[in-house]
Amino acid sequence: MEHLMAIILAAGEGKRMKSKNSKVAHKICGKSLIEWVYDAVSGAGIDETILVVGHRADQVKECMGGRVKYAVQNLQLGTGHAVMQAEEYLRGKEGYVFVLYGDTPLITAETISGCIDLHKKNGNAVTVVTADFDDPTGYGRIVRDEYGNVVKIVEERDASDEEKRIKEINSGLYCFTIRPLLESLKKLTNDNEQGEFYITDTIRILINEGFKAGAMKLENPAEILGINDRVQLYQASELIRKRILEKHMKSGVTIIDPASTYIDEGVKIGIDTVVYPGTIIEGSTVIGEDCIIGPNSRLVDAKVGNGTEINSSVILNSTIGNDVRVGPFAYIRPESVIGNNVKIGDFVEIKKSVVGDKTKIPHLAYIGDAEIGKNTNIACGVITVNYDGKKKSKTIIGNNSFVGCNVNLIAPVEVKDNSYIAAGSTITEEVPEYALAIARERQVIKENWVIKRGMERK
Ligand code: UD1
Ligand code: MG
Numbered sequence: 001m002e003h004l005m006a007i008i009l010a011a012g013e014g015k016r017m018k019s020k021n022s023k024v025a026h027k028i029c030g031k032s033l034i035e036w037v038y039d040a041v042s043g044a045g046i047d048e049t050i051l052v053v054g055h056r057a058d059q060v061k062e063c064m065g066g067r068v069k070y071a072v073q074n075l076q077l078g079t080g081h082a083v084m085q086a087e088e089y090l091r092g093k094e095g096y097v098f099v100l101y102g103d104t105p106l107i108t109a110e111t112i113s114g115c116i117d118l119h120k121k122n123g124n125a126v127t128v129v130t131a132d133f134d135d136p137t138g139y140g141r142i143v144r145d146e147y148g149n150v151v152k153i154v155e156e157r158d159a160s161d162e163e164k165r166i167k168e169i170n171s172g173l174y175c176f177t178i179r180p181l182l183e184s185l186k187k188l189t190n191d192n193e194q195g196e197f198y199i200t201d202t203i204r205i206l207i208n209e210g211f212k213a214g215a216m217k218l219e220n221p222a223e224i225l226g227i228n229d230r231v232q233l234y235q236a237s238e239l240i241r242k243r244i245l246e247k248h249m250k251s252g253v254t255i256i257d258p259a260s261t262y263i264d265e266g267v268k269i270g271i272d273t274v275v276y277p278g279t280i281i282e283g284s285t286v287i288g289e290d291c292i293i294g295p296n297s298r299l300v301d302a303k304v305g306n307g308t309e310i311n312s313s314v315i316l317n318s319t320i321g322n323d324v325r326v327g328p329f330a331y332i333r334p335e336s337v338i339g340n341n342v343k344i345g346d347f348v349e350i351k352k353s354v355v356g357d358k359t360k361i362p363h364l365a366y367i368g369d370a371e372i373g374k375n376t377n378i379a380c381g382v383i384t385v386n387y388d389g390k391k392k393s394k395t396i397i398g399n400n401s402f403v404g405c406n407v408n409l410i411a412p413v414e415v416k417d418n419s420y421i422a423a424g425s426t427i428t429e430e431v432p433e434y435a436l437a438i439a440r441e442r443q444v445i446k447e448n449w450v451i452k453r454g455m456e457r458k
Contacts, residue, residue: 003095010102011054011073016229022056024102030264032063036105043109050086078196080188101172125180125211129173131221139169153200157193171224373399381406
């Protein structure tokens with residue numbers, strides 16, 4: 001049986017990131033570097049991937065879970081040594097293995113497939129992906145003979161002055177035929193400036209053994225940008241962000257200012273929705289058609305229906321219905337479910353609550369652990385008092401009710417359908433259907449009190 005496998009190297013420390021975390025666990029548009037690489041690999045139809053982990057293996061495994069098989073490289077003795085750690089998965093197999101690094105998140109499935117196809121067509125033992133860089137500093141250089149055939153790859157630190165002038169660089173992506181790769185790994189040595197076993201040396205070894213080595217030069221070298229520090233992380237983020245924004249624009253979403261809009265990979269947005277500047281849409285968010293999102297809003301794992309407007313607000317892990325108006329300056333916290341035609345106005349915080357269709361909470365309210373029915377009005381300054389210092393309790397408000405300004409609802413408490421609560425009330429007991437509840441001191445007037453007390457202020 002002919003295998004098509006991949007080995008992704010991700011055991012290195014990534015010192016230049018200056019981070020406590022694994023380099024490949026850093027994220028771009030919501031997805032870790034290693035997942036970007038893995039998705040390109042699986043997009044190319046490779047379904048057996050071995051991930052070589054070492055430094056912060058725990059974090060890398062957390063990113064990838066059971067999608068890959070793991071090989072452990074305890075000491076980071078070089079990229080060739082890293083591939084050796086995956087040998088047990090290759091032994092006795094026929095076919096091809098694509099080797100790449102976990103720090104090249106821009107790589108596409110098309111490039112990987114293209115390299116594999118070329119490799120098979122030419123009957124190579126190894127095919128390396130290359131590109132011409134104006135500034136090749138830091139990369140391995142592709143050395144070719146007078147006929148243009150690849151002869152070897154030389155690392156910058158080991159390169160002669162003449163070799164350093166070569167612009168064609170090694171991307172770190174290689175297609176190998178499994179059997180010759182295994183043979184060449186046995187012959188790797190570490191007699192180079194870093195004292196490491198380089199995977200790049202397999203090319204010279206294979207050619208010496210009479211095998212064919214080839215190269216596939218990329219048109220778009222941005223794809224193989226390697227992330228070694230946070231400046232490169234930013235550069236790659238910008239390229240991926242642009243890719244995502246353009247994909248949404250091409251599928252019918254208006255993005256007023258792409259420069260100030262951040263949308264995670266995997267977010268879905270319906271046609272004719274307009275995204276205003278300063279908006280960040282993250283995680284598994286799904287937005288319907290004809291919405292206005294932003295300006296200055298953040299949505300994380302949100303579900304938004306059609307025709308809804310979200311202005312200068314934050315929505316976390318919640319569901320918002322159709323034709324809802326949110327904001328400006330609303331904060332909808334996790335596990336909230338907002339119905340259709342609802343208004344959640346300025347300075348309203350909603351936490352873990354259900355709000356029924358056509359209900360209005362227009363300003364300055366805190367609604368936590370509550371269930372509010374349909375067509376109810378929650379006036380300015382209403383607070384569900386859900387926490388007694390020890391435990392959280394629930395407030396239930398029915399349909400067609402009216403909760404007046406500055407009402408405190410001391411939970412657990414229930415307000416039945418079709419009832420009214422007078423402004424300024426502190427409600428501690430159930431309000432029955434069709435009742436008016438008033439729970440406040442009556443106003444007292446003391447005539448001429450100011451004069452009698454000599455309290456005039458002028
Ligand atoms: C490598 C290539 C260089 C190429 C460049 C492209 C070698 C010797 N050099 O250099 O020719 O131009 O990538 O970006 O391969 N890793 C391990 N174990 C190790 C060492 C590294 O798993 O012992 C992993 C790292 O986690 C990383 C990848 O291999 O994902 C590449 O290592 P890095 O140190 O970044 O190599 P470069 O110096 O960039
Ligand atoms: Mg690198």
